[in-house]
Amino acid sequence: MRWKRMEVTGWGRTRRVEVLACRPHRLSEIPSTLAALNGDGTSLIAHGAGRSYGDVATNEQGRVLLTERLNRILAFDEANLEVVCEPGVTFQDLLDVFGPRGILFPLSPGTAFTTMGGAVACDVHGKNQEHVGSFGDHVRWIDLALPTGRVVRTSRLEDPELFAATIGGLGLTGIILRVSIGLVRVPSLWSTVHERRMPHLDAFMDAFEACRRTASHSVGWIDGQARGESLGRGILETAEFADGPRSIPSPRRARSIPFDLPPGILNRLSIRAFNGLYYRRIRRRGRIREVPLAEHLYPLDSIHDWNRLYGRRGFHQFQCVIPDGAAREGIRTILGEVGAAPVTPFLGVLKSMGSEGIGHLSFPRKGFSLALDFPDRDETTALLSRLERITRDHGGRIYLAKDSILSPEAFREMYPRHGDFREVLQRVDPEGRLSSDLVRRIGLRP
Ligand SMILES: Cc1cc2nc3c(=O)[nH]c(=O)nc-3n(C[C@H](O)[C@H](O)[C@H](O)COP(=O)(O)OP(=O)(O)OC[C@H]3O[C@@H](n4cnc5c(N)ncnc54)[C@H](O)[C@@H]3O)c2cc1C
Structure with a gap:
């Protein structure tokens, strides 16, 4: 994988930080990239479309993995209304492909540029949260490359604690490779x-x-x-x-x-x-x-x-x-x-x-x-x-x-389940290979 020095920032642009960045084209490059970094002392965080406002997707003096080229829709099962996507697929991509067939995501944040990786990692909500919950409620399973490079599938049945830590987990449990999402039929666009x-x-x-x-x-x-x-x-x-x-x-x-x-x-x-x-x-x-x-x-x-x-x-x-x-x-x-x-x-x-x-x-x-x-x-x-x-x-x-x-x-105080989250991090990433500026700022790791 080629690493390039570049500047990244959140959508609010209040802090621009220098990082080493890579931009993989294929999912298969990610596990080996993670494995190759083991023990080199630097940390890494995934970066989707950069629509988070602050520092969840920046990592000053560390590495970022840009997911924008991992934007393929991998499978679609119309009978079960289930789509499997790479993490860089955006809400706009899904709207363009499925909208004309009267099929859509059950909810969306206020920008269509958000990627599926970012939607899972921040458990985004829409203007209908009251009725349909948030994004994680519609994720069926996730293939995750753990910080060691090992790939696991997690769902409500397969390692549910890892699943709960990955939904809204700010990219800290691993790099999301594939997401299966339940879609819905809509009467019109x-x-x-x-x-x-x-x-x-x-x-x-x-x-x-x-x-x-x-x-x-x-x-x-x-x-x-x-x-x-x-x-x-x-x-x-x-x-x-x-x-x-x-x-x-x-x-x-x-x-x-x-x-x-x-x-x-x-x-x-x-x-x-x-x-x-x-x-x-x-x-x-x-x-x-x-x-x-x-x-x-x-x-x-x-x-x-x-x-x-x-x-x-x-x-x-x-x-x-x-x-x-x-x-x-x-x-x-x-x-x-x-x-x-x-x-x-x-x-x-x-x-x-x-x-x-x-x-x-x-x-x-x-x-x-x-x-x-x-x-x-x-x-x-x-x-x-x-x-x-x-x-x-x-x-x-x-x-x-x-x-x-x-x-x-x-x-x-605001996130009373942070202890459960840390337990999962301790299990999957005891050395803290995945990290971000936000993690250090709010002391997310002990
Ligand atoms: C105009 C606007 C309106 C918005 N409206 C809403 C709204 O209504 N509701 C709402 O909930 N949010 C909203 N947001 C926020 C935005 O939807 C979230 O911050 C979302 O997470 C951004 O996704 P992204 O693809 O840009 O990811 P980034 O901002 O690049 O990253 C966000 C997080 O996802 C992680 N991540 C990204 N890809 C992966 C991956 N492959 N594996 C593991 N982790 C990954 C990153 O590490 C980071 O922690 C809005 C933002 C904007 C700019």
Whole structure:
């Protein structure tokens, strides 16, 4: 395998690190690559599409294995609605191949560029987590190259503890070679989307609670700058698959941002003006539209490299989930803290979650999730630490795929199954050959 020195970063681009990288073309190259590294003292981590915001897929002064060329669909069993993929296959690939046949993944994160390896390793969730759970719930088995190079199959029946450690396991149990995923039939590739203005947080949460039972997809845009009586205002979007015969939507024309925006363009005033317009674009009585499914699932994918909007310093995404009983108060406190802070969030997303993921380190749990994007400024880290404190005080947890500042103590408190996870790591990787910047930052290994 050829190793090349290069720079890698997370989607937030707050830290760029130098690594030795390899880009295998065939799965068969991976076990021998792992075996060859044994004892050389360096650590390795897999890197999918780099859509995690922080440092789960970076490994400063270590090695990364880029999976983008391992993107073949290996088998499809239509009777059992089961697909077997290499780890670099993306949601977009599956949509292109199976969508026209009326078959789809049961859930998807908010970008179609996410790979299957990344989806398993972060146990990603979609806008229908309430109804279908998270990605790991639909994985039937995984072929994993352990850090020694030995390949094993793991599933709910075959070494279930290794399976639970691999789902949401941040790439630390081995390199995922093949994933078997259960698919679903869908009536069309169109969504009927209902958008409604929510004048404040209580209205938003009431409406979310009501639509949990009725809407199959739901997501809220929240104005992170609104204050006073309007605190927590936003737009609730619920959606169903449109029924009946429909055409295949034409592919979207993606635009790109060719350069980093100069600092200062996204400032308090410009964001406030944008949020006001965005809120009022929906009339008071709401609006119902039929849109291509991809437009509903992946609103940000139509602008490639949108992360450059935040300028060269990049940005952080804070995403927490707070259990039902404490969610209203927790989210109100977070929004109040954000309002008083010198850093202004640009994008805010509120979601409802239904159940715990099956992984030891799965993020989802029953409650409400709030995500806010903050440009990287001198004051941002201090603000994120305060949001971490509020999340802890309300019994919530922070999503590791998005995080860049979580402390070791907070990690242990938020992820009570970390002990089970470490036991599996101790068994499959006692020397810590697989590691990442996040592992060292949050003290994931003892
Ligand atoms: C616009 C946008 C919207 C998003 N929306 C959502 C959302 O709605 N829900 C959600 O859950 N997430 C969401 N995310 C986060 C994203 O889906 C996850 O971070 C996902 O893990 C990224 O996958 P990736 O292929 O980019 O992997 P990377 O970011 O490159 O890596 C993520 C993790 O996967 C591991 N990994 C990758 N390939 C392998 C492999 N072959 N073997 C072992 N480990 C591997 C890496 O080591 C790393 O730990 C969003 C991200 C963006 C940019």
